[in-house]
Amino acid sequence: MKSFPLFKLTDLPLLPVAGSWVDATPYALMFLLLLGAALAATRLRGRARQTVRRIVQAISAFVFIIFLHRCICMLRGWAFAMSLMGRNNVLAFGHACMFVVIIAIGMAFGRFFCGWICPLHLIQEGIAGLYHRRLGLASPRLRRVAGYLLAAGITVLLVWLAYLVRPGARFFSENVAAVWGLALLALIFFVVAHERWDARAKKLKYLSLAAWLALSLAGVFVTNPWCVLYGDELDYSSLVALLAVVSGGAVISLAWCRYLCPAGATLAVAAEVAALRVAAPGNCRCCGRCDLVCPTGALKEGNIDQSSCTYCGRCLEHCGFQWVWVRGADSSPGEVEQHA
Numbered sequence: 001m002k003s004f005p006l007f008k009l010t011d012l013p014l015l016p017v018a019g020s021w022v023d024a025t026p027y028a029l030m031f032l033l034l035l036g037a038a039l040a041a042t043r044l045r046g047r048a049r050q051t052v053r054r055i056v057q058a059i060s061a062f063v064f065i066i067f068l069h070r071c072i073c074m075l076r077g078w079a080f081a082m083s084l085m086g087r088n089n090v091l092a093f094g095h096a097c098m099f100v101v102i103i104a105i106g107m108a109f110g111r112f113f114c115g116w117i118c119p120l121h122l123i124q125e126g127i128a129g130l131y132h133r134r135l136g137l138a139s140p141r142l143r144r145v146a147g148y149l150l151a152a153g154i155t156v157l158l159v160w161l162a163y164l165v166r167p168g169a170r171f172f173s174e175n176v177a178a179v180w181g182l183a184l185l186a187l188i189f190f191v192v193a194h195e196r197w198d199a200r201a202k203k204l205k206y207l208s209l210a211a212w213l214a215l216s217l218a219g220v221f222v223t224n225p226w227c228v229l230y231g232d233e234l235d236y237s238s239l240v241a242l243l244a245v246v247s248g249g250a251v252i253s254l255a256w257c258r259y260l261c262p263a264g265a266t267l268a269v270a271a272e273v274a275a276l277r278v279a280a281p282g283n284c285r286c287c288g289r290c291d292l293v294c295p296t297g298a299l300k301e302g303n304i305d306q307s308s309c310t311y312c313g314r315c316l317e318h319c320g321f322q323w324v325w326v327r328g329a330d331s332s333p334g335e336v337e338q339h340a
């Protein structure tokens with residue numbers, strides 16, 4: 001790995017905690033971004049809401065990709081934190097913080113972080129926006145072309161990974177992210193051919209999360225497609241995974257977020273008890289027109305898959321969808337406070 005400092009404007013903690021490298025800046029900025037996003041999401045409507053969402057996403061991308069030197073990894077951080085606890089509590093706190101913050105956000109606001117803050121969502125939405133429609137493939141001809149391109153991408157990745165296998169090399173440890181990228185392309189190749197498997201494939205994100213946690217516990221330095229964006233080093237495996245996510249997202253909109261993102265899976269679990277939700281209109285005729293506006297495939301004829309909804313708010317501009325505050329885990333639609 002070699003240094004890639006051009007991506008980072010600062011290389012020191014701006015608000016160091018107890019004189020350590022633990023930086024309070026990401027948390028302060030995350031709080032401000034979330035606050036602005038929450039206000040915009042609930043107070044604005046129509047195009048204004050989506051415009052502010054884009055602005056918040058763009059600021060978030062600038063802050064976490066270009067401005068701050070510290071990455072905001074929430075996945076392996078907790079494993080580091082556990083290993084440091086009792087020996088260096090400040091560093092343990094620094095590693096655990098993002099995981100705790102994201103889980104807390106998920107339990108209150110579902111996958112709001114995904115739709116409003118995560119830079120990878122913005123990047124994939126930009127790609128999907130080029131021609132997204134349901135799974136991004138309107139015609140059988142497009143589907144065939146996508147299949148050929150995916151097969152070519154999978155072959156290139158396999159050849160590249162085979163080339164990296166050498167005696168004595170820690171192949172898997174050093175290429176975890178690329179292996180996940182390969183799995184994503186193979187999965188998309190399958191779902192493109194069998195569109196009805198989209199819903200089942202979404203469950204694989206939990207398997208992805210379990211594998212990620214197991215590898216972290218086993219001491220493997222698990223990397224992912226964001227590492228090359230958030231970190232300040234050029235990790236080729238992560239770069240390849242990012243390319244797979246971006247190209248896969250052109251075939252199936254937000255494919256990484258739908259099927260394999262372990263952070264998304266963590267938030268999806270937390271989202272099951274979320275207080276803020278999107279609710280379909282009570283007089284739904286199941287016409288299915290709203291399915292087309294949802295970039296994650298969370299909408300099916302007026303039914304919302306809470307674990308897949310990234311709270312992007314696009315459906316709120318259609319047919320009477322609205323935010324609801326659920327008062328208790330067992331609340332029925334009649335036990336909610338509604339906000340347009």
Ligand code: SF4
Nearest residue numbers: 114118121257261264
């Ligand atoms: S699913 Fe993962 S990549 Fe997608 S928006 Fe959420 S955290 Fe970001």
Ligand code: SF4
Nearest residue numbers: 284285287288290302
């Ligand atoms: S909520 Fe969706 S499926 Fe139901 S009537 Fe409106 S557009 Fe049709």
Ligand code: SF4
Nearest residue numbers: 294309310312313315
């Ligand atoms: S259900 Fe609505 S808010 Fe949720 S991802 Fe789909 S369009 Fe966005």
